[in-house]
Amino acid sequence: MGADVIERYVTDLGSRLQGSRRQVRDLLTETRDSLTDATEAHLDDGLTEAEAQERAVEEFGPVREIAHEYQAELAVAYGTRTLVWLAIVLPLMHMAWEYGRMLLIGPWQDFGTMPPAWYLFIAQANDLTSGIASGVALVALILGRILARKYDTRLLAKVGAGVAVVAVGTVLLGNISIILATAHLDAARLVQSAPMLVATLISWIVIIRFGLLARRCLSCATIVA
Template sequence: MGTDVIERYVTDLGSRLQGSRKQVRELLTETRDSLADATEAHLDRGLTEKEAQKRAVEEFGPVREIANEYQAELAVAYGTRTLIWLAIVLPLMHMAWEYGRMLLIGPWQDFGAMPPAWYLFIAKANDLTSGIASGVALLALILGRFLARRCDAKLLARLGATIAIGAVAAVLLGNLSIILATAHLDVSRLMQSLPMTIASMVTWIVIIRLGLLARRCLSCVTIVA
């Protein structure tokens, strides 16, 4: 019966946590081990097993408070993971796309007529968006290491989630803008070669994947009290 006290506590705690499954398992394992050690200490003082388990759980803290502390930790970890993805994947994706465009399409002059200035402006802005978003994500990771010692984990988690959402939104807006601009200029230019079509699909798959990571990062933060 005594074991049920700890198991109920750990199960309740686990049901309140959201984040990496591996990290959740590690936190719950650490919690279970800590409660087991505390129980052994109380047993040595003469308490019954059930009393020792109850005392260990009471001393560990209310489930709601511990869950909030753990969730903030999980949110920071998930935010860090998302920012790393943004910092690495976005520039690689952009370089791969530009290499494919130059190889299969060529410079703007090879389109037959130089696109108007407004189109080139949108194209340039779209090119810069990935680099800026990646740079902001990298800067956030660097600053996060210093702020981790001074700021509350909940605040860091919210900042990380906000930056991740903003970066993905900027990249998404940039890609949609260039598609709409191309359709307005000459819809036939949207009909690309098979390799470029595949590259475009991969780009959108990556953007959607990053968007899902950012959304999950935000959801990890919003459940923190």
């Protein structure tokens, strides 16, 4: 039984953590190495293998407390990564889509008749969502780091989770709105260019990916809230 104390401890710890698989694996490896080193030190003091492992685990700390500390670290990392991706990818995705639209479809006036004002309003609002979401993510990343130094590092995780959920929700709402508006105005415009259909599909894949990141980020931050 004693020979398995460290592995049971590490397995129990790993089952309590959520976050990047690589980061979880690295933390568990560090934990196992630390426990192994402590065990070897206790062996040198004359303890048996079982006693040495039990002493090492006892000194390392209760699984629940260590898991909470590790989860805070994982949540911060996840929040930071999510905000960075939002700040960088959203504007690039929007610029690529707009360039493709202008190149393959053309400006609004090329459709023969200009779309009504309500449609242009929705289109312009949708154009702004990516830029605003990206800017808010960048500000949240900077402010979160500053506040985390003064208060609690877990604050960045909570800020990242909140901003990520709102940003992805805003971008999702903007995309759904323009699709529904286009379908109402002229459904043929939704399928008039195969390359743009592919670009739209890629955009939705990115948005869905961001949604999953935001959900995971929120889950990680909730655990340490």
